[in-house]
Amino acid sequence: xxxxxxxxxxxxxxxxxxxxxxxxxxxxxxxxxxxxxxxxxxxxxxxxxxxxxxxxxxxxxxxxxxxxxxxxxxxxxxxxxxxxxxxxxxxxxxxxxxxxxxxxxxxxxxxx
Amino acid sequence: xxxxxxxxxxxxxxxxxxxxxxxxxxxxxxxxxxxxxxxxxxxxxxxxxxxxxxxxxxxxxxxxxxxxxxxxxxxxxxxxxxxxxxxxxxxxxxxxxxxxxxxxxxxxxxxxx
Numbered sequence: 001x002x003x004x005x006x007x008x009x010x011x012x013x014x015x016x017x018x019x020x021x022x023x024x025x026x027x028x029x030x031x032x033x034x035x036x037x038x039x040x041x042x043x044x045x046x047x048x049x050x051x052x053x054x055x056x057x058x059x060x061x062x063x064x065x066x067x068x069x070x071x072x073x074x075x076x077x078x079x080x081x082x083x084x085x086x087x088x089x090x091x092x093x094x095x096x097x098x099x100x101x102x103x104x105x106x107x108x109x110x111x112x
Numbered sequence: 113x114x115x116x117x118x119x120x121x122x123x124x125x126x127x128x129x130x131x132x133x134x135x136x137x138x139x140x141x142x143x144x145x146x147x148x149x150x151x152x153x154x155x156x157x158x159x160x161x162x163x164x165x166x167x168x169x170x171x172x173x174x175x176x177x178x179x180x181x182x183x184x185x186x187x188x189x190x191x192x193x194x195x196x197x198x199x200x201x202x203x204x205x206x207x208x209x210x211x212x213x214x215x216x217x218x219x220x221x222x223x224x225x
Contacts (some may be wrong), residue, residue: 009152034213043116043202043216044155089155097162097208099145099170104154 002027004092006103013110019077021106023090026071032093034100035064035075039086047088048075080110115139118203118217125190125197125224133188133220135203141215142208144186148172149200149219158201161186162208190222197224 005024013019023033034049050057050064050073057064063076077084087107091100116137125131137144146158157170161180175194180186186205190197200221204214 006154036216041219043118043204043218045216046213049213097143099143099157099160100214102155104152 002094002101004090004101004103006090006106008106009104010107011109013077013080013108015080015082015110015112017080017110019080019084019108019110020074021088021090021108022072022074023103024070024072025092025101027092027094028071029095030092030101031095033064033066033073034091034093035062036089036091036102037086038089038105044087044089077108080108082110082112084108085110116203116205116215116217118201118220120220121218123220123222125222127224128192130189130191131197131222133190133201133203133222135186135188135217136184137186137203137205137215137217138184139205139215140183141205142183143206144180145204145206145214146170146176146178146186146188147202147204149202155202158188197222 035047036044037047038044048059048062061078066073087105089105090103119134143162145160147155156172158176159178161167177189202219203217206214
């Protein structure tokens, strides 16, 4: 119930292409869905987040799509660049003062 | 500059020794967290603390201990009881009312030989 399942585990995309990472959850009480970006040897950093009453949120080349009925959400990176190569984590926020639940991460490589 | 400082960046210890990882934040955040990161395993929660002098076990607390004597500091001790301590350890903090915006430190890579 507290899990967030993330796929794929790794992804290789050509420069200029679209990167798509998917996450699914079971707990309908989750009330916020952030995405984190982590570069090698660094800590993760908040990239973009969405609330369940919104179906899509866009910030620059990054878009979250949210499907409440399917209990799925995804990150789309448009015009992917080599500098986007990183590990991406989806997460979900349980109700109350409990920590975020993270997916297992997707390692993205954008090749020229 | 506000942020979270983890030290040291790299740490080597012999098997059977306890080791303490430091985490300090000057963001005035109430909540602090410790995660362990292994390849393909994502971020696994070890311990977290919502307020000073209080902390809760996460999913993989066995073999670890923490203290929260000051709001700014949340050190993690990896004890000799932890069977597989070699990993990348991440500390994070957040406002208690906005826990989704967790700020992470740069991590400590612990290698036990």
